[in-house]
Amino acid sequence: MKPKLALYWASSCGGCEIAVLEIKDKILDVDAFFDVAFWPVAVDFKVKDVEAMDDGEIDLCLFNGAIRNSENAEMAELLRRKSKILVAFGSCAYEGCIPALSNTTTREATLRWIYEESPSTVNPDGVRPQLATETPVGTLRLPEFWETVRSLDQVVDVDYYVPGCPPQAHQIWGVLEAVMQILEKGLELPPKGTILGAGDRTCCDECPRERKEKKISGFVRIHQTIPDPDLCLLDQGILCMGPATRSGCGALCVAAGMPCRGCYGPPPNTKDQGTKMISALASVIDSDDPDEIDRILDGILDPVGTFYRFSMAKATLGRVQIHDARAASETAEAHA
Amino acid sequence: MVMTAEHETAPPPSDWQPRIVAFLCNWCSYTGADLAGISRIQWDPAVSILRVMCSGRMDPTFVAKAFQLGADGVIISGCHPGDCHYQEGNYKTLRRVHLLRRLVAEFGIEPERVKLVWVSASEGDRWAETANEMAEQIRKLGPLRLAS
Ligand code: SF4
Numbered sequence: 001m002k003p004k005l006a007l008y009w010a011s012s013c014g015g016c017e018i019a020v021l022e023i024k025d026k027i028l029d030v031d032a033f034f035d036v037a038f039w040p041v042a043v044d045f046k047v048k049d050v051e052a053m054d055d056g057e058i059d060l061c062l063f064n065g066a067i068r069n070s071e072n073a074e075m076a077e078l079l080r081r082k083s084k085i086l087v088a089f090g091s092c093a094y095e096g097c098i099p100a101l102s103n104t105t106t107r108e109a110t111l112r113w114i115y116e117e118s119p120s121t122v123n124p125d126g127v128r129p130q131l132a133t134e135t136p137v138g139t140l141r142l143p144e145f146w147e148t149v150r151s152l153d154q155v156v157d158v159d160y161y162v163p164g165c166p167p168q169a170h171q172i173w174g175v176l177e178a179v180m181q182i183l184e185k186g187l188e189l190p191p192k193g194t195i196l197g198a199g200d201r202t203c204c205d206e207c208p209r210e211r212k213e214k215k216i217s218g219f220v221r222i223h224q225t226i227p228d229p230d231l232c233l234l235d236q237g238i239l240c241m242g243p244a245t246r247s248g249c250g251a252l253c254v255a256a257g258m259p260c261r262g263c264y265g266p267p268p269n270t271k272d273q274g275t276k277m278i279s280a281l282a283s284v285i286d287s288d289d290p291d292e293i294d295r296i297l298d299g300i301l302d303p304v305g306t307f308y309r310f311s312m313a314k315a316t317l318g319r320v321q322i323h324d325a326r327a328a329s330e331t332a333e334a335h336a
Numbered sequence: 337m338v339m340t341a342e343h344e345t346a347p348p349p350s351d352w353q354p355r356i357v358a359f360l361c362n363w364c365s366y367t368g369a370d371l372a373g374i375s376r377i378q379w380d381p382a383v384s385i386l387r388v389m390c391s392g393r394m395d396p397t398f399v400a401k402a403f404q405l406g407a408d409g410v411i412i413s414g415c416h417p418g419d420c421h422y423q424e425g426n427y428k429t430l431r432r433v434h435l436l437r438r439l440v441a442e443f444g445i446e447p448e449r450v451k452l453v454w455v456s457a458s459e460g461d462r463w464a465e466t467a468n469e470m471a472e473q474i475r476k477l478g479p480l481r482l483a484s
């Protein structure tokens with residue numbers, strides 16, 4: 001009997017699913033080796049089919065997407081129970097990614113924007129989704145939207161991580177090929193918690209640009225300048241997350257002229273991408289004068305959104321604490 | 337104060353005492369604090385000292401970690417500008433702390449919970465003043481609870 005493979009998406013954009021198909025005809029090798037037991041985006045199995053399986057019946061589950069509502073959490077628990085190897089696949093499952101940027105605000109503010117205030121919304125009665133709605137055909141239920149977005153391992157036990165937004169095809173194939181060999185030959189699995197499909201250095205180490213560790217006297221945004229094609233972007237005053245990002249993508253963005261945004265997560269021996277980036281930036285800013293330093297730092301428009309764009313669910317300082325009286329009182333009302 | 341739905345505010349317990357972690361460089365500030373001790377100058381027991389070789393060794397991650405583990409405030413103290421044993425360490429610290437305070441503020445944490453000072457080996461009194469001022473400041477702000 002072939003080993004069973006499952007893929008699932010929770011709170012995600014779907015990019016990780018497409019990334020799996022980026023391995024091109026190798027997907028046929030995957031299909032030849034595995035029995036695809038569950039993959040909602042591609043194969044028509046239902047949740048009840050998974051529920052009917054024995055615990056541990058799925059050999060490998062690649063789980064992408066963050067956990068932002070009660071349904072995501074239920075699926076995470078179900079697939080954890082049914083899978084021998086559960087992989088947090090892609091940045092959302094690994095560390096929250098873009099969905100977790102809403103940890104910079106409240107659920108109430110998010111829902112208010114989406115259902116009332118955004119310019120394209122017409123909702124004069126202020127209708128909001130309800131957990132349960134009575135209809136002639138019975139009660140309709142919706143998952144509960146959480147205050148705080150979680151990574152997969154903040155909700156269930158995770159065996160391995162594959163970083164990237166999305167993981168790059170050559171890395172995905174590398175991981176799948178290795179797992180297939182291990183399962184086929186009965187070899188030993190890597191230690192639990194290992195980060196698969198990535199390098200063990202920083203993005204800068206893979207970067208083709210020349211880095212002179214030049215001191216900078218101001219930041220510019222990428223649309224305000226035409227960067228030199230061969231020199232380090234950070235040396236040119238462009239905020240590049242390369243020094244605080246794990247290698248593995250092959251320095252894709254920087255090679256194409258865009259600064260690294262940090263999607264491969266913190267480098268080895270670092271848990272927090274943001275504080276790591278602060279260290280890196282402090283080394284390149286060319287001033288010893290407090291006022292001048294502040295003037296240069298004013299050029300970093302959104303420190304949290306820039307430094308934790310992909311890792312907000314894992315920030316050491318937690319989710320953002322909201323002091324805004326309006327959000328607080330409305331949150332209280334919503335819970336009354 | 338935390339205002340998100342999953343983290344209701346609770347008043348600090350009446351016997352609450354702040355916990356303040358102080359990173360002092362070996363060559364100036366730690367010696368300064370030592371001098372305060374030898375001179376029997378008292379300072380607030382809410383402040384616990386950790387010695388680092390240079391204020392430049394103070395990774396911003398340490399501060400975040402201290403807060404995560406329950407510190408209510410952090411002091412970083414190094415040699416006066418120009419006096420760092422390793423020449424540049426305290427300038428690097430200056431830039432780090434300025435950026436770190438911005439980051440901390442964006443997380444909704446009062447930036448006053450991170451204090452940077454320069455204390456030389458002969459400034460025992462200045463160290464005691466710094467510790468006392470910070471303890472008073474943090475008592476006013478109350479306990480820090482990170483929202484997880
Ligand atoms: S900072 Fe960015 S551009 Fe510079 S070397 Fe690192 S990855 Fe390349």
Ligand code: SF4
Pocket residue numbers: 165203245246249250251252253254259260261262263264265
């Ligand atoms: S350069 Fe940075 S943002 Fe771009 S793919 Fe690589 S890790 Fe991700």
Ligand code: FES
Pocket residue numbers: 361362363364365389390391392413414415419420421422423425426
């Ligand atoms: S040795 Fe004191 S700040 Fe560097």
